[in-house]
Amino acid sequence: MQLRRLRSLVFLVSLLGLVAPAMFAEQAISVTVDATGIRSKLLRTHLVIPVKPGPLTLYYPKWIPGEHGPDGPIGNLTGLKFEADGKTIPWQRDLLDVFTFHVEIPRGASQLNASYDYIEPDGGSVTDKLMVLEWNEVVLYPADIPAEKLTYQAKLLIPDEWKFGTALPVESESGNQVSFKPISLDLLVDSPVVAGEFYRTIDLTPPGEPVHHEINMVADSEAALNISPENQKQMINLVAESGKLFGARHYRDYHFLLALSDHVAHFGLEHHESNDSRMAERALLSPGSGMSLGGLLAHEFAHSWSGKFRRPADLTTPDYEHPMKTDLLWGYEGMTDYVGPMLAARSGLWTPEQYHEYLAGIAATLGPGRPGRTWRPLLDTAVGEPGLGFGRSGWLNWRRGTDYYEEGDLLWLEVATIIHRESGGKKSVDDFCQAFYGGPNRGPEVKPYTFDELVGALNAIAPFDWATFLHERLNSTSAEAPVGGIENGGWKVTFNGEPPKSEGRRGGPGDIYSIGLQVASDGTVTDSIVGSPAFEAGISSQMKIIGVNGRMFTQDLLSDAIKSAKDTSKPITLLLVVDDYFRTCTINYHGGPRYPHLLRDDTRPNYLDELIKPRAATQ
């Protein structure tokens, strides 16, 4: 009990910055990651930690920044062994926390050696030709010291002939070994490395821009790296437009790390000085390449300001063991989800029509596609993120999921139009961004904010009852999506039978706004809107459609059935498999296909398009 009390006192004091955490601040922890056997899906790590005799607690990172939950992949940590003075040291896992290990350092020992392996899961970060190394997966760190106070000296061994890219400052390179400059644990974890056989770097620094930007791409084939000159120019525009929007940068240089493979997980993860983005192998070769780059990379890039530099105070934790409170994710992610597509449109990665269709898509998803709004407000989708966020399948319309992204997008668009209105056209969301995300470039820095500080910053740009407005939007259980921003911008959401030319980044429209089903290509119902004609006919999530009007299911056949039912009183008949029983359902729907679009409202100025016009002079 005394020891525990002492430890918490040391932690409190070190948090206050009154006492330097002596041992680890003075001497770097050495971490060597051997990825030469990565084709066998194993990363071998060796850690040398300066220690003194007595009990020592080590953590494996649990709460991962940007993932907003306690999802560190502890299950993949294997082969763990400790040794000091040539002797094996036994370890115990904490009885209440699988991420915590306890060891007793023997008298006379000054170094603890730890060795362990990380098993790369299938569909994770590695293929035969490339890897993305996330340092949180391969480090242990001593308890009770803030991550920014711990220094790591990192080394990485990669397969022969592979090349690498990262924002981590390099000290030296020799053969296939890279030594990085000593760096704090928080910046190490914030700086992933891409490496691969097929590798390409392109400078994305706009003319006159003092801070260097580049894209480091790895792929499963040489051909996949063939980004078009047009997309390169648009990416340079993106960098230029970010400078105009925020008026400041908070990094030494910036690396877009892009992995192109059909065998890695597809997502993006933000960092201060880089982003770890992963797309399909041929994403850059497809006609939708600009849409893909704009949808993912612009969002992750905008996070360098929104989320990394300005971070909700409740998400700003001293290490990876302390839980995060996620109630301000509608700021962290919502603002980024608004700014990312806006920058994609300003830079030309998206056309104005694609931006309109994207907004129509999310407005529809959050309106008729989300009856769960009537019981679960936006704020709760943020608060419930750890445990209720990513990775759930089925019943999304009724559960709700990570809606603080898209609903945050609509919310911040509305904020942008209110700033314009309340300031009589004198101020814009750009002024807010420059005030809130601006300031001198001191490298990767965190400046936390609270709800009240956010409201204060909005009031400084355009006086308005922002607190009431935000509380109303955050706690609303209205069935209607908050489309005030679209309408203030001079447009309306409408539905008609014409399919959109391109789909939005997430939740693309389909049959969901007609009969109320989202159906995969094999007939599996991925969602059935509660209260829709299909739901009322007895169809729900995870059932499988195998027949349409007496014929074997295809998506085209289902679309045809919806169209032809418009001119008849006959129901649509679907044959389903439920568990291992057949079920026939008849849907009485005669409204034809319905797809969301934005329609211009000529009674109001077109401010929406004003917001996505380029600001930078490079175009």
Ligand SMILES: [Zn+2]
């Ligand atoms: Zn994000």
